[in-house]
Amino acid sequence: MLRIENLIKIYKDIRALDGLNLEVKEGQIYGxxxxxxxxxxxxxxxxxxxxxPQKGRIEVLGEEVFNGKFDEEKLIKVKYxxxxxxxxxxxxxxxxxxxxxxxxxxxxxxxxxxxxxRSEELLKLVGLWDVKDKKVGKLSKGMRQRLLLAQALIxxxxxxxxxxxxxxxxxKGIAEFKELIRxxxxxxxxxxxxxxxxxxxxxxxxxxxxIVKGKLRAQDSLDNIKKEFLRRAGHTILIETNxxxxxxxxxxxxxxxxxNKYRIITSKDxxxxxxxxxxxxxxxxxxxxxxxxxxxxxxxxMIE
Amino acid sequence: MWSFKLEAKNSLRTxxxxxxxxxxxxxxxxxxxxxxxxxKATTNxxxxxxxxxxxxxxxxxxLFIGLYVxxxxxxxxxxxxxxxxxxxxxxxxxxxxxxxxxxFLGQFVSIIVALLFxxxxxxxxxxxYSISITVKIISDLTIANALTLLSMLQLLALGLLISTFxxxxxxxxxxxxxxxxxxGLVAPxxxxxxxxxxxxxxFHIKTPEDAMKMPVEERNKYHQRQIELQKEYHLRYLFxxxxxxxxxxxxxMQRTTFIKGKIRTEYIRAWDAIKNNPLRxxxxxxxxxxxxIMAVFRFVRMxxx
Numbered sequence: 001m002l003r004i005e006n007l008i009k010i011y012k013d014i015r016a017l018d019g020l021n022l023e024v025k026e027g028q029i030y031g032x033x034x035x036x037x038x039x040x041x042x043x044x045x046x047x048x049x050x051x052x053p054q055k056g057r058i059e060v061l062g063e064e065v066f067n068g069k070f071d072e073e074k075l076i077k078v079k080y081x082x083x084x085x086x087x088x089x090x091x092x093x094x095x096x097x098x099x100x101x102x103x104x105x106x107x108x109x110x111x112x113x114x115x116x117x118r119s120e121e122l123l124k125l126v127g128l129w130d131v132k133d134k135k136v137g138k139l140s141k142g143m144r145q146r147l148l149l150a151q152a153l154i155x156x157x158x159x160x161x162x163x164x165x166x167x168x169x170x171x172k173g174i175a176e177f178k179e180l181i182r183x184x185x186x187x188x189x190x191x192x193x194x195x196x197x198x199x200x201x202x203x204x205x206x207x208x209x210x211i212v213k214g215k216l217r218a219q220d221s222l223d224n225i226k227k228e229f230l231r232r233a234g235h236t237i238l239i240e241t242n243x244x245x246x247x248x249x250x251x252x253x254x255x256x257x258x259x260n261k262y263r264i265i266t267s268k269d270x271x272x273x274x275x276x277x278x279x280x281x282x283x284x285x286x287x288x289x290x291x292x293x294x295x296x297x298x299x300x301x302m303i304e
Numbered sequence: 305m306w307s308f309k310l311e312a313k314n315s316l317r318t319x320x321x322x323x324x325x326x327x328x329x330x331x332x333x334x335x336x337x338x339x340x341x342x343x344k345a346t347t348n349x350x351x352x353x354x355x356x357x358x359x360x361x362x363x364x365x366x367l368f369i370g371l372y373v374x375x376x377x378x379x380x381x382x383x384x385x386x387x388x389x390x391x392x393x394x395x396x397x398x399x400x401x402x403x404x405x406x407x408f409l410g411q412f413v414s415i416i417v418a419l420l421f422x423x424x425x426x427x428x429x430x431x432x433y434s435i436s437i438t439v440k441i442i443s444d445l446t447i448a449n450a451l452t453l454l455s456m457l458q459l460l461a462l463g464l465l466i467s468t469f470x471x472x473x474x475x476x477x478x479x480x481x482x483x484x485x486x487x488g489l490v491a492p493x494x495x496x497x498x499x500x501x502x503x504x505x506x507f508h509i510k511t512p513e514d515a516m517k518m519p520v521e522e523r524n525k526y527h528q529r530q531i532e533l534q535k536e537y538h539l540r541y542l543f544x545x546x547x548x549x550x551x552x553x554x555x556x557m558q559r560t561t562f563i564k565g566k567i568r569t570e571y572i573r574a575w576d577a578i579k580n581n582p583l584r585x586x587x588x589x590x591x592x593x594x595x596x597i598m599a600v601f602r603f604v605r606m607x608x609x
Contacts, residue, residue, distance in 0.1 A: 011607075041609065048395050050608040076397045084395035089388025092310070094317045107306045107396035151392065 001026045001159060001190045002047065007056030009042055009214070016042040017053060018214035024159075024192050024207070029185050031201030032194040033299065034211035040194040041087065043211070044163050048084060049075045061158060080108060083157035085148045087164040093137030097128050097147050100136060101154055108155045115154075122150040126180065142173045149180065160184060162193035166200050178204050198299045210302050217302050229298045236291040237264040237271065242284045249273055260286075307393060307403045311410025315376060321414050324372040325421055328364045332425040335360045339429060351571030353433065354441050355558055357426040358448040358574070362554060364422045365452045366547045369415065371484055373456045376411050377463020378476040381603065386473055390608055400604045408464060408596065415456045419449050440573070444557075447574035451553060454588040455546030461595035468602040487545045495541050499533040531555075539583065544591060549584040556580050 002024040009017040016039045024030045034040050045051040047058055049070050058066035061081050063074040091100055098119055105115035123129045126146040131139060136147065145168065152160060162181075166174045181204055185191055195201050201208060202222065209219040218225050234253075240261045247254045247262065249270055255263040264274070271288070278285055315321060339356045346352045381404075384390035393403055423445055430437050463480065470476040507526045509515050515523060535552050542548045556577040559570045578585055 045391070045607075045609055048391075050391060050394055052605070052607060072399060076399060079395065079397040082395065084391070086388045086391045086395075089392055091392065092314060092389060094314065103306075103310055104392075104396065106309070107393070107398055109397075148392075 001028070001061060002192060003057075003059040004043070004047070005057040005059075007043070007046060007053050007058065009039075009046060009051060009053040015214050017046070017056075020056070020211070020214060020216055022209050022216050022219055024190060026190055027185070027188055028207050029181065029191045029205045030193070031205035031208040032192060032211065033198060033201055033208055034194070034196060036196055038196075038211045039214040040196075040211060041163055042214075044084075044161055044192075044194060047161065048079070048082070080155060081158040083152035083155060083160045085152040085160075085162045085165055087167060089148060091136050091144060091147060091151070093135060095136055096133050097123055097136060097139070097150070098132040100147060101150060104151045104154050110155075118154055118156075122153055125153075126150045127176070141168050142170065145169055145173070145177075149177070153184070158189060160189060160191045160193075162191065164195055165193055166195065166197075174200065198296055210299065212302065226298060229301070230292070231267065234265045234267045235269060237266065237274070238262070238287070238289040238291055239264065239274070239278075240286045240288075241278060242286055243282075245278055245281050245283045247274070247277060249277065305402055305406035305409065306396075306398055307406030308410045309406075310393075311407045312413040313410075315411045315414035316417065318376075318414075320372055320375060321418070324368050324418055327368040328418065328422050329425070331360060331364045331367065332422075332429065335425075336429060336432070339433070343433060348571065349433075349435055350438065350441065353430060353435055354444050355571055357429065357441075357445060358554060358557065361419070361422045361426060361445070361448055361452060362550065365419070365456060365550075366488065369418050369422075369452075369456055370459055370488070370547060371480075372418070373411075373415055373459045374463045374480045374484060375477055376414070377460040378466040378470070378480045379473045380407055380411065380464060381467040381606075382471050382476055383467070383473050385471065385608060394608065401600055404464070404600055404603050408460065408599075411460055412457065415453065415460065419453060419456075423449055444574040447578065448554065451550055451574075451578070451585075451588070454585075454592065455550045458546040458588060458592040458595065461592045461599060465595045465599040465602070468599055468606060487542075488547060491542060491545065492538075492548055495537045496534055498541075499537045500530055502537075503530040503533050528560075543587050546588055546591070549588055553577050553581045553584050 002022075004020055004022045007017045007020040008015070018039075020039065020043060022032075022043075032040055032043070042051055046053050046066070047060060049065065049072075052070070053066065055068065056066065057064065060078045063071075063078050065071055065075045065078060095103065101119035101122060102115050105118060110118065120129075123132050126149055128143060128146055128150065131143060136144065139147065145165070149162075149165065152162070166177050169177060181191055181193070193201070206221060207219065208222055208225060210217040210225070218228065220228065238257075238261070242260065244260060245262075247264065249266075251267055252270060253265040255265075257263050264270070271290075274288075275285070335356070339353065342352050342356050343349055381390065384393070390403075394400065426445060427437060430441065466476055466479060470479060503526060504510070506529060507515075507518075507522075509518075509526070515526065518526065535555075538548050538552055554577065557572055557574055559572055561570065
């Protein structure tokens, strides 16, 4: 559905994209996570041909739109099948939601009747039917975000690209938004959306890509990312004993964090060996706790 | 063209546009009084009226429409980048050249409306003074409007080019205001005074009294030479200022001759004034195309973020 290979974009002396590789498969909800300034928007705008990367390859919906330079014809062709919702755009204040969708529909060469029908459907779907004749400039931030989503859906796209779609929304708005994305995905459509907030992608994404300083740090399901993180970073075991002990196990890092309190970092589960070792030293374990990192911690660790 | 429709709607709804319309109306309030005085002093009512009206269309164009047009152009691409509408537009199957040209033509609609409004006010004045609206008046006003439109288009294209270089709308407005002040006021003043100095040199005039002491015939020749030199210097040093080119073409509509010490002012048709100034008309058209091509060239290579 979407494949990016070795994409490089340099702004003056900043490497915004530093050999980015990623792949989004058909029917996925792909969460593109990364801190501010990691290169998320640059990636999205490159896919849409609005930013000119220096190197790399971009394939969208089976068409190679960029390979060192953009293929304008292919780009226009795939844009008929893409929906894009930018971060924090204002739309045209002087138009009403109905007029906005109508004029966007015109860009896709939809007939008047098609535009009318689709606009009605979408305004009802995003809950803007009651304000369809109100000027966009007078709508609330949440309403405008929903209209931005509606305009991205006007052409019933195969691939929906959303750039920080939930920024500025209240919790209720976020929940509604997530539900809309799920509904869209149920129809077999692919969603690619960026966020710098893990909670926004956690519940709905089946695959996550983490971008840091223009490079993809990880790309997998959240469960697999967590497992991989644990494999690399190791388990953390906190123990407290009744007297001082000496731990000497292969591949185990020990930190003393208090009186008879130890933090053990290990790449495998060493609880049994620990029991034996402590018993040999005639000591007793008072408490033992395996500490698993939260996704938030994994994410923060990754972007460090 | 998709972006044309959008831009035409947009530009007619902006506060800038309506402010321009109000300011043009104010110019014509002044025109009412002044034309009355001009008509009292002549027997060639239609000639004086046509020339005066064209003068007011130009004044509106120079003072307000010109500034409006420059600001409109200079805040278009950067404005769209600031509010994110360019990303929305170009995420649809619209190519960049179509988008930019559509935008240019859409903005052009608002200039036409502003000029038509100025022309309508001219016709109201004509009727007010009970002067019949003849084919000559209509055709002269139309040609003068077309010329004004050309010069406004050049300013629009220049503005558009500026908007592809300056990312902030506020900075672009500041640059445009300075540019308007320099090209509309400072540069012409300097160049005109250079032309006057040259004329004085040619006629060996050292003080203002020297000119007063000259025989009438000689003095008239001196004034005529001053005008010639001004036009020549405008072409040499101010060829990139459309208002100046336009003014020089329009000045040619009023031909002043000095016969036996008497001044005779004759009004020629606007079309003849154009025929007498092919280089100026070519510059109006040519530079517009140059700016537009440069703006397109720049826009198709711009990172839109």
